[in-house]
Amino acid sequence: MALIVKKFGGSSVATPEKIKQVAKRVLRDKQAGDQVVVVVSAMGDTTDDLLALVEQITTAMPLREMDMLLATGEQVTIALLAAAFAELGQAAQSFTGAQAGICTNKNHTKARILSVDPTRVRDALSEGKIAVVAGFQGITAEGEITTLGRGGSDTTAVALAGAMKADVCEIFTDVKGIYSADPRIVPEARMMKEVTYSEMLEMARLGAGVMQPRAVELGERGDVVIHVRSTFCEECGTMIRRDYTMQEKEFIIRGVAHDANVAKVAVLGVPDQPGIAYKIFSRMADANIDVDMIVQSVRSSEQNIIDLVFTVSKPELSRTVALVGQLKDEMGFLGVQVDENVAKISVVGAGMLGNPGIAATMFGALAEAGINIGVISTSEISISCLIPADRVKEAANVIHKRFFAEEK
Ligand code: ASP
Ligand code: MG
Numbered sequence: 001m002a003l004i005v006k007k008f009g010g011s012s013v014a015t016p017e018k019i020k021q022v023a024k025r026v027l028r029d030k031q032a033g034d035q036v037v038v039v040v041s042a043m044g045d046t047t048d049d050l051l052a053l054v055e056q057i058t059t060a061m062p063l064r065e066m067d068m069l070l071a072t073g074e075q076v077t078i079a080l081l082a083a084a085f086a087e088l089g090q091a092a093q094s095f096t097g098a099q100a101g102i103c104t105n106k107n108h109t110k111a112r113i114l115s116v117d118p119t120r121v122r123d124a125l126s127e128g129k130i131a132v133v134a135g136f137q138g139i140t141a142e143g144e145i146t147t148l149g150r151g152g153s154d155t156t157a158v159a160l161a162g163a164m165k166a167d168v169c170e171i172f173t174d175v176k177g178i179y180s181a182d183p184r185i186v187p188e189a190r191m192m193k194e195v196t197y198s199e200m201l202e203m204a205r206l207g208a209g210v211m212q213p214r215a216v217e218l219g220e221r222g223d224v225v226i227h228v229r230s231t232f233c234e235e236c237g238t239m240i241r242r243d244y245t246m247q248e249k250e251f252i253i254r255g256v257a258h259d260a261n262v263a264k265v266a267v268l269g270v271p272d273q274p275g276i277a278y279k280i281f282s283r284m285a286d287a288n289i290d291v292d293m294i295v296q297s298v299r300s301s302e303q304n305i306i307d308l309v310f311t312v313s314k315p316e317l318s319r320t321v322a323l324v325g326q327l328k329d330e331m332g333f334l335g336v337q338v339d340e341n342v343a344k345i346s347v348v349g350a351g352m353l354g355n356p357g358i359a360a361t362m363f364g365a366l367a368e369a370g371i372n373i374g375v376i377s378t379s380e381i382s383i384s385c386l387i388p389a390d391r392v393k394e395a396a397n398v399i400h401k402r403f404f405a406e407e408k
Helices: 016-029 046-057 063-087 119-126 153-163 197-205 213-222 276-286 314-326 358-368 389-407
Strands: 003-008 035-040 092-095 102-104 113-116 130-134 137-139 145-147 168-173 194-196 226-230 238-241 255-271 294-300 305-313 335-348 376-379 382-388
Touching (some): 016 035, 035 119, 046 063, 063 092, 063 130, 063 137, 092 119, 102 153, 113 153, 119 130, 153 213, 194 197, 197 238, 197 255, 197 335, 213 226, 255 276, 276 294, 276 305, 276 314, 294 376, 305 314, 314 335, 335 358, 335 389
Parallel strands (some): 035 130
Antiparallel strands (some): 102 113, 137 145, 255 305
């Protein structure tokens, strides 16, 4: 007997037929005595369709109303899936995020879960029902509906699994598991049986789209074993957990991630004084814009001015430029330059600590392919390079080949 949280993403519940299949699959896998919570996303492209409706009305949707709208997508799915279970003779009950006790802060469209009170979900389980919970949404202390950012249903599932001390949180998706690179771009990518939270977090942060980074973070904090697996086949998938439990072939690098959703911003000719970075980046922080790679370089040591280059995600670019522009007179810099035709390519692996030469290997692969590196940044377990957007596929392949060649 186990307590299992299962999350099905939008593509798994895209049509009524698929919703019925999900219900069947859940019942087929369920052992007698298992307690099952199913978290679902909005059907198919529903969230995108809702966003498209907004565009026809306004370019300045109030964020509160945005959440009011986007939260409806998941609510459709929970009702239909609960009905599909009933149709199969299985008692089930649907819950909105609020009803499932998902409490968040007030940061509309990117809210963070502050606490989970799964009392009503537990009650339903103890009545022998399957609980069907709307992903991606929560409620503030004031009773306002919030959403958790794109892909947020993963986060709902992991948060619930943590709060309920579930044995496992299964994330069903349209890929077989976590790969060493995006298999649509790097055909040689290999599926990993296991990956650690920190590696997965870094890969998700650097663009591997399989899981929302926040979900992995919550998994680590709550010690939730996350099993990423396919809705459409039975293969076993990838376990995300604290440490490795099996002996897989050891690769120092676990994955190559890429992210085309980045834009480069250069603030040129900034007077080199204490507090300049603070001024720019605190403005960005106040506006809740995530700044990623940051490089400061000397432009002219005689004039004592520098250039500050950083990246943001593409959708944040116009807000960023407006915010930085407001500082021009106050700070006296020369100008702002943007480049949207960039992509970030990264290698990730906990094993790179204490393994010199990883950076050189990565740069060597790019050099050999004649791909120019714009900005470089590193963390303890990753190295990232900003490169021209149109070279990103090639870059992913040549780097992957360098690090994973021995296996072939
Ligand atoms: N429906 C939301 C989205 O498309 C949440 C999710 O799918 O996890 O981003
Ligand atoms: Mg979705």
